Amino acid sequence: MFRNIAVSPLKSLTTLLCYGLASSAYAAPFSSCPSKAFLFQGNPVAAYGINLATGNYTILQSDAGVAGNINGLGFNDTDRYIYGYNTTLKQVMQIGSDFKARAINVNGLPSNTTFYVGDTYNHYYYLYRKGTGFYRIDLSPLDNDPNAILTAETITTSASITLTDFAFHPNNNHLYGVDNRTGILYEFDTNNGSAREMGDTGVTGTFGAAYFDVDGYLYLSRNSDGFIYRIDLASVEITEIIGPTATLFANGPYSSQNDGARCAQAPIIDEDEPATIDFGDAPASYGTLIQDNGARHALDDTTYLGFSAPAGKYNGPDNSSFEDLDDDGVGFVTAFETGLDSVVQVIASNNGYLNAWFDWNQDGDFDDEGEQIFTGQALNAGANTLVMRVPEGALAGQTWARFRFSQQETLAPSGGSTSGEVEDYTVNVASVGLSYKYYPSANGWTTLAYEDNWPQTADYDMNDVVVGLRYTEVINTATQTVERVDIRGKLLAMGGSYHSGFAIRLPGIAAQAINQQTLQLRYNDVLAPSPLEAGREEAIFIISEHLNETIKPVCGFYRTQENCDQDITFNFDLSIPLNGEIAASAMPAQPYDPFIFATPHYYHGSAFATAPGRAYEIHLPDQAPTEAFDPAFWGLQEDTSNPQEQRYYRTANNLPWAMEVSSSWQWPKERTDLLQAYPNFADFVLSQGAEHKNWHTLQNGQAQHIFMP
Missing domain, CATH: 2.60.40.2550 (Immunoglobulin-like)
Known part of the structure; x- marks a missing residue:
């Protein structure tokens, strides 16, 4: 059955090249070393392509052009043809990239004998049948003459292992097969035909197709149920191995007549092809x-x-x-x-x-x-x-x-x-004794969006910093105190030109209420320094002082420009242990106080004579800033904040520079006004939230102005 070990680095099954054939009447070989495994089933035979990673398969050829079933398949890396044995016509077959088969001339094989086990290696085709023998056919004469008469050389007439397929290892060039009845893996010496027992795989059955991949994994396809098993032979050498256990890897097609071939030099997932x-x-x-x-x-x-x-x-x-x-x-x-x-x-x-x-x-x-x-x-x-x-x-x-x-x-x-x-x-x-309070839900996300041009509205695209947050309060039910707060976050977008940091404050919670010994912040699962801001009365946690350094945009701005989608690259986990004295009823309302601030030493707009740094903050509307904020900034340009009225971060029309949508939300494209992307937002603000409560849903937005990853 099957495939070979190889020499040339080959890539994908696309362009058809004619290799070593004098006449265009013969099918072209494969142009590359395909990652698919090929399975030939039925009588008359049909060819399938199988993704070994998933078991997915598609028919490649329903008519091989010859009568009967073809078994003993092997992919020959040297000339890039598949070779097999027609069990009906009792002839060796050469199969090209169109999966059409033609008979080739071979002398020296036993007459009136059918072979079900085969593979290729180093331009030789090997055939095996229990009780008959082990044979080798030199394929090189076909390079110059496609009608050449080939000769089968007898390796041994002593063949006692019950096999329905075997395969060559791509790295150590040894031949392996599993006894159908016992499940024992054997290594075969192609010089004398001797078989060495390697161990019990733990599976039995008629394994009509065997394949290797470039990493040295052996795959067995069982006829009765289509199960594809994998055995790790990546480090197999001449020495013994212990326990070559077969693991169920995928579910493929099943058939009573089943054989396969594959280029062993290919990985089972081809990263040159689209990910599927x-x-x-x-x-x-x-x-x-x-x-x-x-x-x-x-x-x-x-x-x-x-x-x-x-x-x-x-x-x-x-x-x-x-x-x-x-x-x-x-x-x-x-x-x-x-x-x-x-x-x-x-x-x-x-x-x-x-x-x-x-x-x-x-x-x-x-x-x-x-x-x-x-x-x-x-x-x-x-x-x-x-x-x-x-x-x-x-x-x-x-x-x-x-x-x-x-x-x-x-x-x-x-x-x-x-x-x-x-x-x-x-x-x-x-x-017993613990409960969890989730916000917005156990596995939901609330979205925080910021316009970093405060105190100007500028383009008002509300995508300069977009963060997804999820909160969990762990409560001791006996004392009704909060044991810990867990905050998970992800930077969804960053369309701002200014340099910004991101922080979360627990309003009204003193910094001394935090157990700093077990306080942890992790970036992408890597432990970071303590996030508790030093020298503050309240508990303020600096997630990042410079968000711009946490991302590498594929375009000018991160996840805000059309056709510039990319994976999220900055995630964080903040675990805040409390000292056990804060009552659950005394905790601030979630989402607490997430805010952005100006990264120190960077320009942040014409309103400021010098870089404002940490003294510059943008909070949700009517949320007072932290003790680090410079109150001299109130009332600049379009800002109408008035601390005496508890009014913060609003324009004369009540438009905010920060907002929360307590669900997943798609923000406007770069330099697209929020009111253009979501026209109902203005009425929502003017009505103080009484009208158009669903302004943020996609059906109430203008899709052409919204960033859709």
């Missing part, structure tokens, strides 16, 4: 990366969680602790408390099946008993309200959950799927 797979983003121990058989789904644009299809990826993020921006399909309606029921709302794009896991014991995997909480749960398109129970033995604290939605009913926490999406979330589990 969705990965999870939990830490690597949960099975996230392709090398760890991480959870992944082929994107079909019709099966996904939430309101929009996810973007394709080439792999999962390493050591991630942030939910993906596409993860919007699962809402945690109630808190998770040990021994109690919780309500989860899942948004499905289509009818399909949900499988979900929670790491209740926080050991870094989803493999323990009771951790799969939904198994093949049927979902209808739209909102689905589900009830689940948190085990009494679940550990309190933060852990991970994984939700996989697909057209496949049965999925494991890792491995490939032919459709759908995987979403990973951090969740908090409360034990």
